[in-house]
Amino acid sequence: MTTRKQMLVNGFWSAALAVLMCLLASPAQAQSSLAVDIQGPGQAKMNLVMARPFAGGGQLTPADKLQDLINKDLQFLPFLQLVPPSNVPGQVGGATVDQIDFKPFSLAKVDVLVTANWTPGGNLGNVELRAFEVYSQKVLVGKGYDSVTDAQLPDIADKFCMELMQALTGQGGFFNSQIAFVKPSSGKGTDIWTVRPTGRGLTRVTSYNELGMAVSPSWSFDGRRIVFTLIGSRAHYLGVWSGGGKPQVYTLPSTNVVSPHFLPDGQVAVSLTMQGKADIYLLGAGFQPGRPLTSGGGIKVSPSFDASGHTMAYVSDQTGSPNIYVTSVGGGGGRRVTTSGYNTNPSVSPDGKLVAFTKQLGSAQKVFVLDLGTGQETQVTSGGGSDENPSFSPDGYFIAFSSTRSGGKKIFVTTRHGATPVMIPTGDGSASMPSWGPLPQ
Template identity: 85%
Template structure:
C-alpha cells in the first residue's frame, strides 16, 4: 500500500515545510515476523537490497540521487547490512509485489527489498518508495511523493528511512532528532551549532566569534532551550538559548561555570566554585544558585539526569581520581558506581538504566557504558584517537561522541552495543561536545 503525499512548491521555504508536514504520514503495516530488538544485548543483522529504481530517462538522475541518499542514511543503522542487487539473481520487473520474483532474494537470505518507481509529474516527477519483507512479500513501508523537487530529496530519504526504522524496531526518531555541538569560530572563539544526525539541517545557534567561547551545550527535555557555558575575557557566564534570536547571558557569583544541564522539570543544575571548590547547584527561575544540589569532599561536576525523572549522575574526585556517582534529582550523598581508573563525562540514558562515560586508557579516552543494575562496564569505542563527551539519543540506543580518530575532532555515532562509529557531517573545521536533544514535540 502506498500513502501518497502531495508536495506543493512555492519557493524553497514552502518546499521544506511541505516536505516535513506532508511526509509525516502514518507508518505502513509492519509484519511482526520481521523485527529487531535494538535495546537487547544481541545485535541482530538484517540483509537489505535496494533494487535499481524504475524511472524514465529524464528521471534517472534524481532517482539515482535519492537511492544514494537512502543508502547513506541506512549506513547509520547497524542492524541493516546493505547488499548490492547485483549479488542476488532476483527478478525485479517492477516496483510492486506482483512484478517481483521474491524466491531468489529469499534463497540469498535477503530480509528487506526496497523499490522505487518514478512517474512523470510536476518538477522532477512523482516517486513511490516501498520496502517489502521478502519472506511474507508484504509491504513494510509504502510512500508516495508528488511533484518532487531536488531540494526535497534529502528529506524524502530521511522520512522513508525513519518509517523503515520504525517498522523494524518500533523506534524511528533518529532521523528527525537534533544534536547540539561546539564548533570553533573566528579567532579563539567557539559557538554552539545544531545538526541532525545525518548531517542535514546544520544551524548556527550562537555568534560570539572572538568575543568568547560557548561550550558544554545541554538541551532541555522539551527541546525548546539549550543551556551552555560562555567563557568570556573576564570570566564564565551562563548562556540560555530559547529557540530563536540571541541567547540570554547570566552572571553568576562564581569564577567557574561548568557543565550546566537541564533537569526534566526545566530547572538547571551547574557546577559552580562558590566556597573554594566546585559543587553542583540548582538554579532558580532567575538562573541564580540556591543551596548545593551535590556537595562533597572533592570537586563535583558534570550533572546528568534521566528523562524518566528521579535519577542523577555526576563526577567527583573525592576519592582521589574522578569517578562517576549516582544519586537522586534531590541530591544528597552519592553512590560511587565506577570502581577504578579516570572516569568523566557521564551521560545518563533516558530510562535511567545506563550511563555512558569516558575512561582513560593508555593516555586516551574511550567511551564505556555501565549497566546500573549489574554494575557491568562495557567498552563501546576503540581504535585510534581519543573519544570524549558521549551523549545518549532520545531512544537510548545511539550514542554521539567527539573523537580525534580522524585527526581533527569530529562527532561520531555508535550504539549502546558498540557498533562501528559513523561520522556526522558538520562542515569544515572541528566539532565536539555533542548533546543529543529530545524528539520534536
C-alpha cells in the same frame, strides 16, 4: 510536494498464495513480522537490498541521487546489512508485489527489499518508495511523493528511512532529532551549532566569535532551549538560548560555571565554585544558585539526568582520581559506580538504567557504558584517536561522541552495543561536545 502515505500493495491473491506455499515448504520461514529489539543485549543483522530504481520519462539522474541518499542514511542503522543487488540472481521485474519474484531474495537470505518507482510529473516527477518483508511479501513501508524537487530529495530519504526504522524497531526519531555541538569561530572563540544526525539542518545558534567561548551545550527536555557555558575574557557566564534570537547571558556568583544541564522540569543544574570548591547547584529564579545537589569533599562537575528527573550522574574526585557517581536528585549521598581509572563525561540513558562515560586508557580516552543494575562496564569505542563527551539519543540506543580518530575532532554516532561509528557531517573545522536533544514535539 504532496505526500501521500499509502500501502501501495497490488496483487493480493498472488501474494497470499506465495506466502501459503512458502509456509508449507519451509516452516523456518513462517515469520509473521520482522522486528529488531534495539533495547536488548544486541541484534543480528538483517540483510537489505535496494533494487535498481525504475524510472520512466528521464528521471534516472534524480532516481540515482535519491538511492544514494537512502543508502547513506541506512549506514547509520547498524542492524541493517546492505547487500548489493548483484548478489541476488535474477532481476526485479517491477516495483510492486505482483511484479517481484521474491524466491531468489529468499534463497539469498535477504530480509528486506526496497524498490523505487519514478513516473513523469511536475518538477523531477513522482516517486513511490516501498520496503518489502521478503518472507511474507508484506509492505513494511509504502510512501508516495508527487512533483518532487531536487531540494526535497534529502528530506524524502530521511522520512523514508525514519518510517523503515519505525516499522522494524518501533523507534524512528533518530532521523529528525537534533544534536547541539561546539565549533570554532573567528579568533579563539567557539560557538554552539545544531545539526540532525544525518548532517542536514546545520544551524549556528550563537555568534560570539572572538568575544568568548560558548561550550558545553545541553538541551532542555522539551527541546525548546539550550543552556551552555560562556567563557569570557574575565569570567564565566551562563548562556540560555530559547529557540531564536540572541541568547540570554547570566552572571553567577562563582569563579567557574561548568557543565550546565537541564532537568526534565526545566530547572538547570550547574557546577559552581562558591565556597572554595566546585559543587553542583540547582538554579532558582533568575538562574541564580539555590540548593546544592551534592555534598562532601572533592570537586564535582558534569551533572546528567534521566528522563524522570530522579537520577543524577556526575563526576567527583573525592577519592583521588575523577570517577562517576550517582545520586538521587531529592537528596542523599552519592554512590560511586566506576571502580577504577580516570572517568569523566557521564550521560545517563533516558530510562536511567545506563550511564555512558569516558575512560582514560593509556594516552587516549574511550567511551564505555555502565549498567547501573549489574555494575558491568562495556567498552563501546576503540581504534585510533581519543573519544569523549558521549551523549545518549532520546531512544537510549544511539550514542553521539566527539573523536579525533579521523584527525581533527569530529562527531560520530555509535550505539549502546558498540556498533561501528559513523561520522556526522558538520561542515569545515572541528566539532566537539555533542548534546543529543529530545524528539520534536
